[in-house]
Amino acid sequence: MSNYDDDSYFQPANTNNPEAVTYCPNDNPFITFAGRQWWINYHWTQNQGTYVWEPFQSIFDPTIIQNGADGIQLQILPNADPTKAWRTSEVVLMDKLGYGKYLITARADGGSFSDLDPNAVFGVFLYQYSDAPPSNGPNVHREIDFLEVLRNAGGNAQFTLQPYDAYDPHPVEFFKIPSGTSMITIINDWYVDQGGNRIAAYSLYSGDWSFENPPPAADLIAQWAPAQNSTFATLIPDHTDTSCERLHLNLWLMHGAAPQGPQSVTVTRFEFQPAS
Template sequence: MANYDDDSYFQPSNTKNPEALKYCPGGNPFITFAGRQWWINYHWTQRSGTWADEPFKSIFDPKIIQRTDKGVRLQILPSDQPNVWRTSELVLMDKLGYGEYLVTAEADGGSFSNLDANAIFGAFLYQYSEAPPSNGPNIHREIDFLEVLRSGVGNAQFTLQPYDNNPHPVNFFKIPPGTNAITIYNHWYKDPGFNLVSYFACYAGKWSLGNLPPREAAFAWWMPSNQEGIKRLIPNHTDTSCERLHLNLWLMHGAAPSGPQSVTVTGFEFQPAS
């Protein structure tokens, strides 16, 4: 029988394991940002160290995650191994549940619309273990607030899982050319009728929960709770849920970019659902 909502992957396998800590700057698996602790060696395993196989095929290297005066810089850099790149991921230690999530970020190369074709910047909720069957088909409680990636349809998307659901639970859009800074917003809650809602929006520029513009000012927004066949993929949150916010910059199938890439996460805010 599966151990549903099993949170043991976080403690002590990576955050207190001396072998894992060797890969972290100063032996510290955490970085402090926006008043919270973020885990930087999520992908480490006893078998393969910081190497992660498909779909990443790269090294998730905690040592290239940099704390700067602007925030936290996620990078994609070459490694000393042929055709293997180093990539970055942050995982929030707090399990926040329902509420309003807001992330601000800057494309260090100039514009999110020009991020390398093989690079993906992601902001998403995910739990490592499976949720119980009562949660529905989204077994990892995954909500992809934003994935910046180049495709034939656009250069970004909002997504629920599983992706192979019919219809596909995805909303494609284009980040306007020249957009250096973005604000990612997701409101996950239960409405008065106890229906699950996940409302997605992405804005140009840096905003906060206190001054967020109306959705008409966003360059993209999506409310999958209005779509039959998709709204059932919005996960629930329970006392045993262990979904956490992830922020990453990586390469699909390890495909080499044209050169180093970096995105700086400049802010994070959360307001619990009332």
């Protein structure tokens, strides 16, 4: 690929495309949350509209994303036409923030993250649509999966790096969010240490916390330090003046498998502290 770090997918492909924005409320492909702009029709294409094939097989519908006083509500809802795919949600931060500490709080509107439908996935991750140059390493999309709430062999949630399937053991940390956990705080610190090593420090806490009111150690659910594994350390991406990884928040269905009923997660806070 010759166009490394190509950011043209964002503008004018979808955000300035008259056909693409008609899928958005009031023809506006952006919402404002935490003082920043978030893009809501990321998955639109000329041939498929908002429908996406594997692994989603679902419709990423900008019209079901609710932006209210509590935050961004991501939903999974049935289609009015029962023969069509369920509708799912994703928002993408327009700012390319790079190295620093990311904090996200979220509420399981159904009661508990442990009760999220087995076919549903709540994801918080950095991702770059285009390929990074070879100097970045094997993680070609600069993907850092801060958190994925989904059923797996090791529990109901995981921290991950990519490419997942290229390594054995896989670059993943499985864990279980305890029953009754309705609020979570996700913190991921991505930086370069004094020795020039890339670091991604994953942490998940129960409760509603912020940088001003940090989570206590007693509320820690899981943490992961992949750089301690020399193979996994090579998968932690870099950030450069031309890189274009952005933060994604989504709620979707694995391979389009229908849930037992509608699902909803509200992201209530986003904070960022640049690396010093």
